[in-house]
Amino acid sequence: MASRAILAVVVVVVAAAVAAAAAQLDEKFYGQSCPSVExxxxxxxxRALSAAPSLAGPLLRMHFHDCFVRGCDGSVLLDSQGNSTAEKDATPNKTLRGFGFVERVKAAVEKACPDTVSCADVLALMARDAVWLSKGPFWAVPLGRRDGRVSISNETNQLPPPTANFTQLTQLFAAKNLDVKDLVVLSAGHTIGTSHCFSFSDRLYNFTGMVNVHDVDPTLEVQYMARLRSKCPSLDDNTTLVEMDPGSFKTFDLGYYKHVAKRRGLFHSDGALLTDAFTRAYVERHAAGFQEEFFADFAASMVKMGxxxxxxxxxxxxxxxxxxxx
Ligand code: HEM
Known part of the structure; x- marks a missing residue:
């Protein structure tokens, strides 16, 4: 009994600590110091998205990659120095775009409010606006993050790879205090943007290391596989981009779930959401509708990830x- 009581106290204390850490961010953090930041x-x-709408995806993804490595501290934005290779130059981040644009927005913010707003907060706001300007949900972004001083390339192994199965995905998310619902909700970030062929071509030509046309991911729907093969004709294609949510890759909508429900998710990790009862039910429910509910869920999970x-x-x-x- 005594040990259960101690456990209960520990749970309460830990929960309070988590809530206190989260509570340190505040939507009105710059209310006095930089009211014009948003x-x-x-x-x-x-301005940027009307000239280049395809920037929305990379900016949303950049915030995710920032938060999963050393927390949302802008570490993904740091350049490598001398012998120390930064996150930015690690394999999963080589496909990120938009660093120059983040720097421009930060410069505009610096001009109005010098030494006040962190890069991590600028990126969180940019990700929210990327979603909203793609016709997705709007949410108030809790602010007050500070920027880190460390960025280490090897730490990007905390980012989920596109080959991940459900167990690996849940473990990598749990390590960031994100649960299975956050996983299925945030994966729908793949409703916007594009992917390089090499991020999924193993599913088409080399699923088990045999390198032949029969070595395919059996969980991928066959007609979609044929279409992807025509777009990505070989394993060595390093340049071709494919729409993540074909037909509506510039619009934040339920398209992702509609594709995944038909076993047309682009990555093995997308398809893996059908291998668990809870995430499968979420995918199927939202393939059928309930956009408002999804938008509210996405906003809540983004705040949690942030x-x-x-x-x-x-x-x-x-x-x-x-x-x-x-
Ligand atoms: C669940 C595990 C996830 C995996 C394994 C994963 C993996 C990937 C990969 C491999 C790409 C393509 C990169 C390329 O070849 O250019 C990609 C793109 C993208 N991801 Fe994820 N991702 C995950 C979760 C997320 C989350 C949580 C978000 C945001 C909430 C997100 C947002 C995006 C976006 C917007 C793109 C398109 C980027 C562009 O247009 O350049 N992803 N993801």
């Missing part, structure tokens, strides 16, 4: 330029 980010995002291991208070710094520490 308007500046929005103005820049509207809280992962954040630096606050006197921790870290407010970088002047996002690619280098002060």
């Amino acid at each position: 308007a500046i980010v929005r103005r820049e995002m509207v 809280n992962v291991d954040v630096l606050t208070g006197a921790q870290g710094e407010i970088r002047k330029k996002c690619s280098v520490v002060n």
